[in-house]
Amino acid sequence: MKAGFIGAGSMGSLLTGSFLRAGAFSPSDLTVATRTRSKAEALAERYPGLVVAPANILAAQDQELIFLCVKPLDYRSVLDDIRPALRPEQTIISITSPVTIAQLEAIVPCKVAKVIPSIVNEACLGASLFMFGSRLAAADREALMRLFSAISRPVEIPEQEVRAASDLSSCGPAFMACLLEQFIDAAASTGMDRQLATTLACEMLFGTAHILQSGFCSPEQLQKRVSVPGGITAAALEELRRATDGAFLRVLQTTHEKFAEDLRKVERSLRP
Numbered sequence: 558m559k560a561g562f563i564g565a566g567s568m569g570s571l572l573t574g575s576f577l578r579a580g581a582f583s584p585s586d587l588t589v590a591t592r593t594r595s596k597a598e599a600l601a602e603r604y605p606g607l608v609v610a611p612a613n614i615l616a617a618q619d620q621e622l623i624f625l626c627v628k629p630l631d632y633r634s635v636l637d638d639i640r641p642a643l644r645p646e647q648t649i650i651s652i653t654s655p656v657t658i659a660q661l662e663a664i665v666p667c668k669v670a671k672v673i674p675s676i677v678n679e680a681c682l683g684a685s686l687f688m689f690g691s692r693l694a695a696a697d698r699e700a701l702m703r704l705f706s707a708i709s710r711p712v713e714i715p716e717q718e719v720r721a722a723s724d725l726s727s728c729g730p731a732f733m734a735c736l737l738e739q740f741i742d743a744a745a746s747t748g749m750d751r752q753l754a755t756t757l758a759c760e761m762l763f764g765t766a767h768i769l770q771s772g773f774c775s776p777e778q779l780q781k782r783v784s785v786p787g788g789i790t791a792a793a794l795e796e797l798r799r800a801t802d803g804a805f806l807r808v809l810q811t812t813h814e815k816f817a818e819d820l821r822k823v824e825r826s827l828r829p
């Protein structure tokens with residue numbers, strides 16, 4: 558299967574690299590075009606055989622899959638660039654939340670899927686959020702989910718839930734890293750070696766995720782099991798709950814407000 562990637566920033570590079578390391582594609586299957594050519598050239602150097610296209614249209618022409626890995630307000634110019642090369646049998650995969658499937662289907666003649674990745678897909682972990690346009694057949698949907706299962710756990714979601722789902726799946730690693738950094742800082746402030754604190758914190762987070770994901774216990778049950786009656790965890794959890802009360806409600810309110818603003822800007826930028 559041949560695929561073109563437009564945009565080789567954080568996510569474009571992550572997806573090409575993860576797919577290649579997982580063996581889902583061979584380097585010669587992939588063509589990459591990006592505004593800063595050196596980023597695509599760095600990928601070609603790391604994965605010999607990967608093709609660097611000097612123009613977006615050349616990364617779209619004759620590809621079965623075309624990944625759009627640019628920011629929402631860059632869609633207009635990328636779509637203008639590639640539209641003359643698009644054919645109905647091709648599939649565009651958009652990885653950004655505020656550009657809707659309906660907007661894309663109104664502009665391009667091909668099949669459209671929205672797949673929101675996560676930075677943790679770099680380690681072949683975490684979810685990828687799937688939303689399908691009306692032109693994909695069941696076989697297209699299955700093939701796309703099979704492809705992403707090489708680097709993630711594909712989960713289909715309704716498009717109207719993309720904001721909260723992406724907050725958990727895609728923004729979540731940054732939120733958790735922020736909390737972990739504060740935890741490490743606090744441990745280091747007691748005189749503990751920072752590298753050791755970081756190692757212990759990462760092992761703890763990985764183990765916590767693993768035990769919760771296995772269904773062995775719920776987040777609530779886990780807190781109870783660690784909180785020995787009259788012990789230190791229960792006392793500290795009370796302090797933690799006081800300090801973070803409502804924090805994630807405010808976090809989600811912030812992402813939703815910014816998302817609403819992005820939707821308006823994208824809508825204006827994609828108007829004919």
Ligand SMILES: NC(=O)C1=CN([C@@H]2O[C@H](COP(=O)(O)OP(=O)(O)OC[C@H]3O[C@@H](n4cnc5c(N)ncnc54)[C@H](O)[C@@H]3O)[C@@H](O)[C@H]2O)C=CC1
Nearest residue numbers: 564565566567568591592593626627628629631653674727
């Ligand atoms: N960073 C993350 O963890 C996640 C990002 N996303 C989405 O992925 C999209 C890309 O994000 P990042 O990779 O983080 O951004 P980025 O800024 O690292 O990469 C964007 C790339 O697009 C290229 N570009 C811009 N205009 C272009 C044009 N006209 N033609 C060709 N290339 C062009 C830039 O040179 C840059 O390399 C965003 O829409 C974001 O919402 C989705 C899930 C997670």
Ligand SMILES: O=C(O)[C@@H]1CCC=N1
Nearest residue numbers: 654723724727728729
């Ligand atoms: O910060 C952003 O806009 C993107 C969306 C999901 C993760 N990062």
